[in-house]
Amino acid sequence: MGALVISSRGERSVAKNLGAEFAHGKYLFFVDADHKLSPDVIANCIKTIDGVDGVLITDQDISKDSKVSRLVASRRKILSCDPLNVAVRFVRREVFNSVGGFDPDLYADEDLDFHNRFLKLGFKMAYSRATEWHLGSPVNLKGLLNRSLYYSSNHAAYASRNPLISFRRISPLRVVAAWKRSDAPASDLLPVVLLGFLSNAFLVIGVLLNLGARQSTPKAGSKLQIETASVKNRVIPSEKNGQGGA
Secondary structure: OOOOOOOOOOOHHHHHHHHHHHOOOOEEEOOOOOEEEOOOHHHHHHHHOOOOOEEEEEEEEOOOOOHHHHHHHHHHHHHOOOHHHOOEEEEEHHHHHHHOOOOOOOOOOHHHHHHHHHHHOOOOEEEEEEEEEEOOOOOOHHHHHHHHHHHHHHHHHHHHHOHHHHHHHOOHHHHHHHHHHOOOOHHHHHHHHHHHHHHHHHHHHHHHHHHHHHHHOOOHHHHHHHHHHHHHHOOOOOHHHHHHHO
């Protein structure tokens, strides 16, 4: 299809920044590997960006044949109506450069972090009617746990950069307010709120496990001191004794 493929050893933020550097277009649109686009996304974004700096695209989950998957999809649908849980994905090139691109240290919530800086600099955004579909959501609680543990340390890194917003995002009242603006059924509200509590609990467990692993890992300096002390205490035969034994 004429696409230029660029290999990168970094995480997703590094790869996105690299792609932006090599791109030649007037606009930049970032799509993760586990997303599928509706046919009208690009055309819709080009129409919507007129007079603004970036475009929000509705991000939905494809529900699979499990209750957990359906609730995860419903939760994403509800949170897409919460201003603190959305991010511009289609932006003008010069705006992307002015914001500074994606934080290379983040591989979770990197889009939200970019969005926060985008707004702080006074750039304008607009909502589009286009939709992109997420394909990689968990289908059971084990999958939800594994995903939370994998991203936990990076979620903490994002929270350290955006503490107030992160605290506000986890409030169940925001879920209720977003649900009122969505078309999700009333029967999903309580299970989605509980799923949010469970997901946040898994994230906290992941953060604690990472902290414990760091504390149990000896520092390089400590290891060097131990090895130095071991060498000092080692009995080394004198040259005279060595000659006598030869």
